[in-house]
Amino acid sequence: MHRIRGRYILVLLLVLCFSVTAVAVTSPALRAEDIHLNASVIDTHNDTMMKVVDERTWLPVIDIGGTTPADFQLDIAKAKAGGLDVAFYAAYNVYQTDSAHIIPRTNSRTLALINALHWTAQRNRDTMVIARSMSELEKGLADGKHVAVATLEGMYAFTDENAIELLHQYDDLGVRAAGIVWNTPNSLGAGAHVANQDPDAGLTDLGKAVIREMNRLGIIVDVSHMNETTFYDTMAIVQAPVIASHSGVDGVRPHVRNLSDDQLLALKENGGVAHINFWATTVADVGQTATIARLADHIDYVAGFIGVDHVGLGSDFDGAPMPVDLPNASHLPHLTEELVRRGYSEEDLKKILGGNALRVFREVEAQAQQPDSPRGLGFTILPELQPGEIIHDTRPRFAAQVISHGGHFVDAATFRVIVNGIPYEPEWHAATGTLSLEMPTPLLNRGNTEDRGNFHVITFEGSSGSRVVARETLIVYLQ
CATH class of the missing domain: 3.20.20.140 (Metal-dependent hydrolases)
Structure with a gap:
């Protein structure tokens, strides 16, 4: 009788122990x-x-x-x-x-x-x-x-x-x-x-x-x-x-x-x-x-x-x-x-x-309207400037190399350089495969009386027909 009671107490203690553990595991924290x-x-x-x-x-x-x-x-x-x-x-x-x-x-x-x-x-x-x-x-x-x-x-x-x-x-x-x-x-x-x-x-x-x-x-x-x-x-x-x-x-x-x-x-x-x-x-x-x-x-x-x-x-x-x-x-x-x-x-x-x-x-x-894949057509554009690069000329010349994927280049009218949301027609140098744009107006933040940052965003874009084939965008800093 005492042995049965002892076993009962032991089982009860084990149940209580597991219950406390379960409560701890499921605590809000x-x-x-x-x-x-x-x-x-x-x-x-x-x-x-x-x-x-x-x-x-x-x-x-x-x-x-x-x-x-x-x-x-x-x-x-x-x-x-x-x-x-x-x-x-x-x-x-x-x-x-x-x-x-x-x-x-x-x-x-x-x-x-x-x-x-x-x-x-x-x-x-x-x-x-x-x-x-x-x-x-x-x-x-x-x-x-x-x-x-x-x-x-x-x-x-x-x-x-x-x-x-x-x-x-x-x-x-x-x-x-x-x-x-x-x-x-x-x-x-x-x-x-x-x-x-x-x-x-x-x-x-x-x-x-x-x-x-x-x-x-x-x-x-x-x-x-x-x-x-x-x-x-x-x-x-x-x-x-x-x-x-x-x-x-x-x-x-x-x-x-x-x-x-x-x-x-x-x-x-x-x-x-x-x-x-x-x-x-x-x-x-x-x-x-x-x-x-x-x-x-x-x-x-x-x-x-x-x-x-x-x-x-x-x-x-x-x-x-x-x-x-x-x-x-x-x-x-x-x-x-x-x-x-x-x-x-x-x-x-x-x-x-x-x-x-x-x-x-x-x-x-x-x-979203997903653009058509170029499927390897045309060319790759490699800007001469690096993202975040510091420049010092207020009328800089932006240039990029155009690397052919094995075919012939489209004509210059299909290239654009976009500066701060404004598109420009760049020069196309077929002999060197170079696009270039000299800014027609200075890149200055008008009203920059506080002498603070002067960032600009530049995009080189080339299209084949109505499709954009290559596009590279970077931020530059004018100091």
Whole structure:
């Protein structure tokens, strides 16, 4: 009898031991860590490249692959610590007027930040890659690298004169998502600080043309920072899913930068995703402290109102104050832990953390009008300048070698050199196989009274009939 009782007690102790172990294994913190590390975590907005460049020259000077200043909210080490796999790096523009005096500065600033991203990836080839396509993004994930996606935040350099060609050049540089406005208006549309009833609210005809071309090229349309009139104009014409790369929701915190219920419904109908902004001001009401819990309230609201397939993460790292308990990217697992506590399934968490963003990326690319493959026809263009090269002549001669693939060259009329969105007809030197263009006007940023960066984008293009056979685009810096 005593032996049976002893065995019973032993079995009971073993059961209790396994039960305690099971509770420990399935605790929110451990379960969240497991889910977070096995998900593809994607953040669709940061402003880190603004802090990478020198304030005066706009040349890149801080490598986020190494030790960064204490105020950096995102670098490669913090991304790795926080399980952040893919980050959308924005080229945000502080020069926001479409006057002829400022437009060259605007284009230069945007190019400076894209150049900084390419510089960063080049210096960190073993740990970082820029994804220009879904296949490159997936390969970067498979290789365990930090995957960067280039984006535009405010297209203030786009005008009737240069818009479509300039968009193609940014596409060449790897831009995969773009918001046409910030808070102020431009030639494409009106931002969040323009009243919805204003006569100039909404998309312009040029803005509509640019959005249609973005769809054709497979560039994701970003509706964050639009006023509601511009937003609905966009939703009426867009042909692929959109993202709000960094927006909150009015249902939790009414704010001009947050999305209304009607906007959320429009996003759902479009198949788009609202990526929740971590910016403390849009997370919590005045007088409240922004925390992970309040941030999760925004995610809860979107998931409950339009479904878990339409919500993601858009931090605004290095562009805004963060919640007190999520000061930088290394703390991202704590947000997953909070969502685990709220009862989200592993499948739903993987959608929120990055699966929804991947879906939009994939669908936008699939719906794009893919160019016909050259199939080895014609030639290769090799520019004499290297990407990011510094030049000193305000009227430079841009040249490239044209290497035949074994056939004869097409005539000179099929070659173009495009500078900052403006096409020029170059000289064709058949004897040397060289294209060249001497700039007819100086490459100066008009109004450059601040002695700041002077970036330009150059494209060499050759066509056979109606088909572009070869195209090479690079950024140069005039010092």
